[in-house]
Amino acid sequence: NAGVTQTPKFQVLKTGQSMTLQCAQDMNHEYMSWYRQDPGMGLRLIHYSVGAGITDQGEVPNGYNVSRSTTEDFPLRLLSAAPSQTSVYFCASSSPSGHRGGLDYGYTFGSGTRLTVV
């Protein structure tokens, strides 16, 4: 059981280049999310999905696209990289369940992708 797998772990891009950050989970989780982490700002939600074929914007969606064609995969695309997108990116998944007396949305996180745009 691999959990949430992110690739690559490190990436350097030139301004204007495009790339896709990959995220896959093998837990059959319905919910998946992408966050970026910047110093002193915590984790900010970029995009999220509550199931295959359904995506929605988070707090900071500009410059990023997502799709959710399968339950397992939730790739994040940078269309034209900018230095402001230098950050650490985390993918997370969750399966809201009714145990423990209520709905539990506890998320499992990938190990992150450190992206530098020069």
Added chain:
Amino acid sequence: GEDVEQSLFLSVREGDSSVINCTYTDSSSTYLYWYKQEPGAGLQLLTYIFSNMDMKQDQRLTVLLNKKDKHLSLRIADTQTGDSAIYFCALVDSSYKLIFGSGTRLLVRP
């Protein structure tokens, strides 16, 4: 939208107790979470509390929830150097999104 606030930094001496505080604006979340992030690593779910509870204890960890004041705290007893990390409080908002505070960096001095 939801706003989750934490102080940015806490320094304690090894063996003392640490208390990390969090305030929030949306009271609809069923669960409230504490995550731990060690240097260069991802986020690890540390503990959680159900919204109808006031307190939860798990070994050295005690979570207190004051729903009236919308205040959540994490107490770590007998803090060790291995507890040095960033601690995030998080909750699920009314749209089922997981929202994080800015994180509190805990430094444990020998």
